[in-house]
Amino acid sequence: MNLKRRWFLSLLAMIVVLSGCSSSSVGSGTEGSTNEQSDQNGNKIEIATMAVTPYLDEAVKQYKKIRPDIQIEIKEYLARPQTEEMTSSESFSKSDVEKYIQTVSTQMMSGKGADIIVMNDLPQDKYVAKNMLTNFYDLMDKDSEFDRNQYYQNIFKNSQDGDGLYAMPFSFVIDALTGNTELLEKANIKIDNKTWTWDGFKEISKKLKEQVGEDYVAFVNLFPIQMLAEYIEANYDKLIDQGQANFDSDLFRDMMKQIKSMYDEGVLKEEFSYDYTKTLFSKANLFDPMSGLSQVLDPKLKLYQNPTVNGKYNGTPFKSYFTLGINSKSKVQEEAWNFIKFMLSEEMQSSPVVQGFPLHKGVVEKQLNDAKQQAVAGTLPLLEQKFDAETVESKIQELHQLLDGASRNLSSDHKVVSIAIEEFDSYMSGQKSAEDVSKLIQNRVNTYINE
DSSP, rough: OOOHHHHHHHHHTTSSSBBBOOOEEOOSSSSSSOOGGSTSOOOEEEEEESSSOHHHHHHHHHHHHOTOOOOEEEOOOSSSOOTTTTTTOOOOOHHHHHHHHHHHHHHHHHSSOOOOEOEEEESSHHHHEEEBOOHHHHHHHHHTTTOOOGHHHHHHTOBBBTBBBSSEEEEEEEEEEEEEHHHHHHHHHOOOTTTTTTHHHHHHHHHHHHOOOOOOSSSSSOOOHHHHHHHHHHHHHEETTTOOOOOOOHHHHHHHHHHHHHHTSSOOOOOOOOOOOGGGEEEEEEEEEHHHHHHHOOOOOOEEOBBBBSSOOOEEEESSSSEEBTTOOOOOOOHHHHHHHHHTTTHHHHHTTSEESSSSSHHHHHHHHHHHHHHHTTOTTTTOOOOOOOHHHHHHHHHHHHHHHHEOOOOOOOHOOOOOOHHHHHTTTTOOHHHHHHHHHHHHHHHHOOO
């Protein structure tokens, strides 16, 4: 779980952007398609992506079995040439992300581009503002076979832009953290899960360090730029408000000051460590039904909501793992929707290649029931003990409450986060003041927004 969480944080910080590449039948991505390239008879769908995920790859293979009349072409857009030696574990660079954003954006703004677009990392709000994406609610309303009630509608709702859903999520992760139960109880520390702030978190961490030793830290392997990326995501709707940047503000300056103080005062350390026994808290994604149940059952850990800047609870945060949009200029929107609908089917949502909690509620329920049986038998991964059925069921209900209550989508524009990270280092190193850095970020972000 910690490895997966570090992957997510690195993604946010633009250190490692994606994990997972397939060499299955894909185009070179060297030239963008035009909608004229989609077969006039509606039997060809083109999909644009930076890298083929296992879920997308499997969906294409399975869809071809039931619709052999439909040709699906996947085009990857990488800054470097793809080679046969590329492996599934190879990481993708910031240059790869920027190449993907630039290429797809250029195609879309010219009225061209693929029929289906992998939306992760793309400036979704810009595309929506320019009417370049199709509203999935319109497609759902026209399709009597599609039942929204089978899915987490709170995820739909909180993935919207305005009143429309323009990027379809297929799975999601609940964002949280865990505390070391033994240490917290020994220090007699109580945490109000919905009102604690990052300043309060810092004071709690200091108190724990005084009792257990200065070699302990609040988190291991959590770096300043990763913290900044998380702060921005959690407060993105305040930092980008109605198309205007709000980085030249006390809100953002306080964020930077909070981060710097935690490293200056030794609550966090800017160094890599494998010693997870020295951490007081751990970043925790409830990543899927099985590992999520393991986490809430683990007696050594207690699950908490993330602290906030101002102590105001805004709902359980989640992050969509994989999203797709449909080009509003596509001539094969109906077939594109049919393919996406297949990806949302119980069959595909049950596939082991789905990462995160599937969007299909029935699939999640089945996976939790399987995990319950393992927990009772003492075979649940990450735990080496048996639990009584009543305890497991109560924890499953806690998970259901978290999933049904997920209401804050942690999303942001890749370029905005990149700009903030680039300027933030000069503040952390003491070269520039918080005021100077916030103004620089403000100007650069506004320039980007108005491009």
